[in-house]
Amino acid sequence: MRIETATEPGRPEVPNEDFVSVVLPAGGRGGALVLLDGVTPPPDNGGCAHSVPWFTARLGGALLELAVSRPDLTLKDCLSAAISRTADAHRTSCDLSHPLTPQATVVAVRWDGAELEHLVLSDSALLLESVDGTVTPVLDDRIDRLRAAGLRVAPLRNTEGGFFTAAADPAVAARAVTGRTPTAALRAVAAVTDGAARGVEVFGSDDWPGLFALLRKAGPQALIARVRERENADPAGTAVPRGKPYDDATAVLVEF
Numbered sequence: 001m002r003i004e005t006a007t008e009p010g011r012p013e014v015p016n017e018d019f020v021s022v023v024l025p026a027g028g029r030g031g032a033l034v035l036l037d038g039v040t041p042p043p044d045n046g047g048c049a050h051s052v053p054w055f056t057a058r059l060g061g062a063l064l065e066l067a068v069s070r071p072d073l074t075l076k077d078c079l080s081a082a083i084s085r086t087a088d089a090h091r092t093s094c095d096l097s098h099p100l101t102p103q104a105t106v107v108a109v110r111w112d113g114a115e116l117e118h119l120v121l122s123d124s125a126l127l128l129e130s131v132d133g134t135v136t137p138v139l140d141d142r143i144d145r146l147r148a149a150g151l152r153v154a155p156l157r158n159t160e161g162g163f164f165t166a167a168a169d170p171a172v173a174a175r176a177v178t179g180r181t182p183t184a185a186l187r188a189v190a191a192v193t194d195g196a197a198r199g200v201e202v203f204g205s206d207d208w209p210g211l212f213a214l215l216r217k218a219g220p221q222a223l224i225a226r227v228r229e230r231e232n233a234d235p236a237g238t239a240v241p242r243g244k245p246y247d248d249a250t251a252v253l254v255e256f
């Protein structure tokens with residue numbers, strides 16, 4: 001088994017708002033991974049006294065712990081409980097009804113000898129590589145569909161008909177894209193935040209199989225370096241318009 005991760009802030013002077021962790025329980029044939037991309041807060045910090053890294057550490061840590069300690073719960077139930085636990089940690093000090101209360105995209109994967117279970121919420125990507133080498137992206141493409149329809153997405157955050165992130169409402173877990181695959185049918189899985197997927201989603205210089213092949217061959221750090229090369233070639237984001245010229249980028253590869 002091979003596990004590799006890498007993460008890099010978009011700008012060295014700004015805290016990295018991504019979170020990634022992989023766990024292999026001792027004595028078991030299984031494991032789990034959690035990857036979050038914290039949403040950059042507004043100037044008023046979304047009514048929260050804490051930082052986005054504070055939030056992602058709590059949400060990601062709780063989700064990872066529940067995923068491995070509660071095999072009786074689905075990943076949706078684990079995410080719901082992790083959101084509640086995190087909200088409880090600052091419910092009394094912060095305004096959790098603020099639309100930009102700290103929140104994150106979520107990828108969670110859990111596997112044992114029989115089955116791999118996945119969950120994707122918002123725009124980080126999960127890639128499943130089958131034993132014949134086919135790479136299947138698992139995406140929650142709500143934001144892309146809204147943008148393709150010409151809609152401004154900001155007002156549609158966590159609203160019916162819009163798109164959903166893990167913030168303070170545990171009910172959002174029901175919106176996640178989930179599925180199960182026989183573990184024996186898979187050779188590897190990878191997860192990337194949108195900052196690491198820019199070759200595919202922003203620059204159009206790569207596709208999902210190509211991104212996966214680079215991850216396998218050269219590793220997550222090389223993938224992030226390739227994204228930075230593209231960003232450095234257009235440092236103000238004028239040739240290729242994008243929300244942020246540079247974004248936090250995180251990738252994780254698990255080869256079975």
Ligand SMILES: [Zn+2]
Nearest residue numbers: 048049090094
């Ligand atoms: Zn807070």
